[in-house]
Amino acid sequence: MPRIGVFVCQCGNNISSTVDTAKVAEEMSKLPGVVLTEDYKFMCSSPGQDMLKETVAKNKLDGIVVAACSPHMHEKTFRKAVEKAGLNPYKCEIANIREQCSWVHHDTTKKIGTAKSIDLTRMVLERLKRNKNLTKISIPVNKRALVIGGGIAGIQAAIDIADGGRDVILVEKEPSIGGNMAKLSETFPTMDCSQCIMTPKMVEAELHDRIQLYTYSEVEKLDGYIGNFSVTIRKKARFVNEDLCTGCGDCWNKCPFKADSEFEHGLTKRKLIYTPFPQSVPNIPVIDKERCPKILKDKCGLCEKVCQPEAIDYTQEDEIVVEEVGAIVVATGYNLMDEARFAPYGYGKLKDVINGLQFERLASSSGPTGGEIQRPSDGKVPESIVFIQCVGSRDESKGVSYCSKICCMYTAKHTMLYKHKVHDGQAYVFYMDIRSGGKRYEEFTRRAIEQEGAMYLRGRVSRVYEKNGKLMVQGADTLSGSQVVIEADMVVLATALVSRQGADSLAQKLGIGYDKHKFYSEYHPKLKPVETITGGIFLAGSCVGPMDIPESVSMGSAAASKVQALFSADMLDREPITSKVREETCNACWDCVTACPYVAISKKEIKNRKGEVIRMVANVNDGLCTGCGTCIAACRSKTIDLAGYTDEQVYAALNAF
C-alpha cells in the first residue's frame, strides 16, 4: 500500500476564499493510500516547506500531492523540498487548485470550488500512485564548438568562445571567411570603413590558437545531440595544398583565364585560380573546377609550373572530415533577392542598374574601381543616381512581406558616399517609409536628406528604361501627387534580404526550425532569441532575419555566452521525461521513427549469443528525446511509453474523474 500525503494549501485566502481546503483535505484522507493530509496556510513559505520535509521524513511517505498553485509556479520548489527529505522528486505532484480553480470560480459559498478541487486533487492523486522514481539524465558534454558561417556573426561567436578557453571549429563554404560584411565599403551610422574593422577580426580568427578554420567547406551531416554532436564536414577540393601554399599570388597572376568575380558581384573578373578578394583569410587560392581547362580537359597547367612551393595539386579530391563537438552556432547569413524578379527595373538587362552590394563594391577602395563611383557600362562618373528602396521588401505580390530593415540605412549611406566622392552629383531616393530606428540612425538619415542633399521622393517606381544613353526612372511622387520621370546615369536597387540559398536543407540536416521565408526559428522570439528548439544548437546573425552589423555581433556574442554556459559543467542534467521502449513487444513497424520530430528514435539490432541479428527494435536516444510523447500515440503495440506521463498514469487520472 502506498503511503501518500496530501497537502492542501490555502494560499492565504487566494485559495481558501472560494475553496474549503479543510474539506478537500478531509475528502482526500478517505481515499485509499492516503495516510495523512494537511490543510496549511502557505505551503511555499519557508515554514511550509520545512513542515513538508519533516512530515515526509517522519511518516516515511512515498508520495505526496500538493494541492496549490499551478505546477508552472512551484512544482520545482516542492520537488526540491521532498528531495531533501529523501523522496524521489518525481514522487511529488501538484494539483492546480488556484489558477485553474479558486481564481476562476468566484463562488464565495465555496461549493463549486471545493467540489472541483476535490476532483482535481483526486485525479492527481491517482496519477501519483503510478509514478515511478525517476533519475535526472546525466550526459557528458564535449567542450568543443562548431560555428557554421564565417561572416561577422560567426566570427564574433567563434572568437568569444575561443577567448573563453574552448576549441572552436569554424566552417565557411566560401574560400575565405568574411561573409557579406567584408564586401561593404563604409558602415552606417559611423561611416567607418568596413574592411578596416572586419579584416582584423578575420585575422584574429585565423591566428587564434583555439580556432580551426575549415574554409571552402560545408556541413554534410549532423549526428548526435546536445553535448555530443558528430559533424561530417565536406572540405571541397581547392586543388591547392594548404600546407605548402604561401599565398604569393604567382599562380593567379599567371592564370590566363577569367570568369565573373562572385565577390565583386560580377562587376569585374577574377582568374580561374583565385582568392575571392585580396584580404582573403586564409590567403590560399582555389581553382574554379567548373571552368579550369586543366581540370576539365587536362590543358594548360600554367599555375603548377609557376608555383615555386609546388602547392598545386590537380588530383585533389573533396575530403570528408568528422568532428566531435558539444555545441553548434549557426550563422549562415543572408542573400540578396534575385533581382531578375524585377524585370521592369531592368536589372540584368540595363548594365547600369545595380544592387546595393554592387554599389558597396563600387564605393569600396578595394573594389573594382578603387573606390571611384563609375557606372559599369562605360566607366563614366554618374551625374545622378536614383536609389530605389523596398525592391521586393514589403511587397507580398512580387517579393516578401517583411521589411528588410537595413536598406533605409544603407541607402542613406550610399547617397552620402556618392556625394562625398562626386560632389556635384545628385542622388534621388524613392522610398515607401524611412525606417531608421536604432542608436544614431534617425540622425543619420536626416543628415543624408538635410545636409548631404539627397532628394527623397515618397513613392514607388513603376519602370526603368533607357533613352538617349540615360536611364529614365518613372515613378510616383505621392507627396506632391504627381508622376515623375527622373533622368539618371545609374540606378541602385535596395533589394530584399532573403535567407541564404540552401538554408532549408541545412536546417533539415541540423534538425532546427525555419519559417516560411526559410529564416531560422528561435526557440522563443523574445526570451530565447539565440536558442533553437534543438538543445545545443544556437543562432546568430541574419540567418534568423534581416539584421544589421551591431545586432549580428551582439547575437554572435550572445550565442557564444550560451555555449560557454553549456560548457561550464562536465555533465548535463536533463529532465528524465523521455520515451522508453519495451523491447519484448516492439514489432519494428517504425511508426515511432516516422513520428518523432527529433530523429531521436533509431533502429536497434538484437543479437543472439552467436552475434547474429535476430530482430530489430526501436531505440530511444535519451539525449535527443525531449519527451513530447508523439511516438507513444503512434505506437500500435503499446511498446513505447513516456516516463512521467505513462499510459498508466494518464488512464489513472481519466478513471478518477
Added chain:
Amino acid sequence: MSNAKVKAEIVSKEVEGKDAPWEPRITALVCNWCTYAGADLAGTSRMEYRPNVRIIKLPCTGRIDPLFIIKAFEKGADGVLVSGCHPGDCHYNAGNYHARRRWIGFNSLMEFIGIDMKRLHFSWISASEAIKWVDLVNDVTEEVKKLGPFGEYQDINKDGL
C-alpha cells in the same frame, strides 16, 4: 455507472445539495506549454468560467492517444475538449500537427462508435489566449448541456455487454 461517477456524485450531492441540477462533466486534454499556461493565465487574470471542466495536463497534444478520449467518455465524461499550441507554435516543433492528423482520422471512428461529435472539441489556444480558453470552456459546457448526459456507454453496461 462508473466508480468515478458514483464517487463524484457522492461528493457533489454532499457539497451542492441533493437537488442540484444536472451539470455536464467535461474532460480537457491539454498540452503543458500553450493551453495549460493559457488556462493558468485565465486564473492569474481572475477571469471566470464554468466549473465543469477538469484538466489533464500532457506534455503535448501529440501525446494524446485517441483511446484517452474514448476512455474519458467511458468513465463518465459528457464532453471532451482537446487543445494545444497553434500550428507552427508547438513546443516540440510538430507534435500538434500529429495530433491534428490523428484527429481527422479519429473523427469518423468516433461517429461510428456512436459519439456525437458535438461532444468533442478541438482547439488551439496559446499561453496568452486566456479569453479564448474561457470562451471555449463556456461554449463547450453550454453545447454539451444542451445534448444532455452521455449515457450510451452506461446503457451498454446495463445490458450486460
